[in-house]
Amino acid sequence: METQDKVLAILEEITGTDEVRDNLEVELFDEGLLDSLGSVQLLVELESEFAIEVPVSEFERSEWATPQKIIEQVVRLQE
């Protein structure tokens, strides 16, 4: 639960909307909430918050496209 809250707080800060909390399935790229610059910022902040290393060279947008998917990625990388 704690991971979820922290991820959502970061997403809310970057996208400027609490929609990311209300709707975990919102398509961040399609809805214009995240672009490539935003995703760089997201990865940098996730890495420092959770002390994880995101293998950026394997970054696929489709795997990071919703708040739910991002939470799952972070949980997976923490294991």
Place this chain on the structure above:
Amino acid sequence: MVKLSIVERIDQWAMQDGERICYQEHAQNYTYSDLKKDSDALAKIIQNRWQNPLPIIVFGGLDYEMLVSFLACAKTGHAYIPLDLYTPVERIELITQVADYAGILAIAEWPIANEAKEIISYPDAYEQTADVVDLGQCVKGRDNFYIIFTSGTTGIPKGVQISHDNLASFTDWLVTDFQFPESARFLSQAPYSFDLSVMDIYPALLSGGCLVPLKKKIVGDFKQLFLELPKLALDVWVSTPSFLDICLMDAAFTAEKLPTIQCFLFCGEELTHGTAEKLQQRFPSATIYNTYGPTEATVAVTQVKITKEILEKYPRLPIGYAKADTTITVIDERNQALPAEQVGEILISGPSVSKGYLNNPEKTELAFTKYNGQPAYRTGDLGSLEQGLLFYKGRKDFQVKLHGYRIELEDIEHHLMAVDYVKLATVVPKYQEEKVQQLIAYVVPNEHTFEKEYQLTKAIKEELKKTLMDYMIPQKFVYVERLELTQNGKVNRKKLRDEVNPE
């Protein structure tokens, strides 16, 4: 001996060593002899079509044909105006209203439906010809070589005119003072409409080097980007610090995996200590140059090598020493030179200072002057000098650099307020380690029927895409009922700026 013009010097490589590669994209190689032949042929077409000396718009992405077009313009005495294919239509229209131009060389499809001027679609118009162009007409001296459009406070872009001699002053400095390896491979990542690209195009072509493009669609897809980088076999890296930050995210971005890179050049925005230190650790034997300069003084006018000693000595990195033909003076409000270590406006004087903005005498008058008999430009940047070494201390006005792109906040606000959904708005930068990280729009909306705010944001962003470059569109929108005004009736930016960036 008369010094040869820039195009003549580039053509010389075709005569001396024609098979040398000047541009390589994947398996596609272009030689200096191709470059000369193709630019001569296009120059012939231009000579037949456009007899007037007006500038020519060159429209497209990072393509070899763009270079051919630039050189063909220079060979026929025309300045070129590079416009990136990602420029929104309404912004192109604003630029075409300012620029009086002969016609358009379209490498990508020209998006204006009722274009009044003639369009040459290149390379469709290509005609094989054995003719060699007489370079008697070529751009030289004070003639404009290129005109680059940049964000303007009124919402209308300003065209900075760079002459042949401005450019020669810049390239002579780069080729002599920076230690580039022989026939080096240069990264070409910046769009041609951004003058950072001038830092790779002309040093590469004048020194017989090779340009290696890295296109926007690859940069936007990290997986492809990191697959692609090692294949480029680069010797010289030219980019903004922001692009480097993306690359540093990959743990494999190291000297071990990219052993050919010998030299890094940064320009366009602040190189932070954190970024430089990380790079120095990853590439301990590469030379790292930090450079500084506005478009109005031809790309860059100061440089400093970022060594371990510099990193240890300065928590905020210096931006460099002036090139030999140029003077940096720090001035006060009354244009008087300030003593060392005092903070004031950076004034640049020397032969690379532009003659001014195209067809815009008012803005030219405000920023361009003479200093000790030399053409001079008031940058609006704040700085201080310590034994000739320049330090950057922010801006006098509301110009920001985001990922190296120069943006007037008033330009964004002008177009934002033109959107129907918006009653009043202001744009505030959010900083991290002295660099703008994000632009936040504070908006008082008009009545609307969107259920949720993010849907309103999406609709406003759609509108902005028509008039603003993508990097100018604020990432974040905050909706408020009112914005506090100052006594002059303007939005109180300072208060919002302090709120967004608490000490």
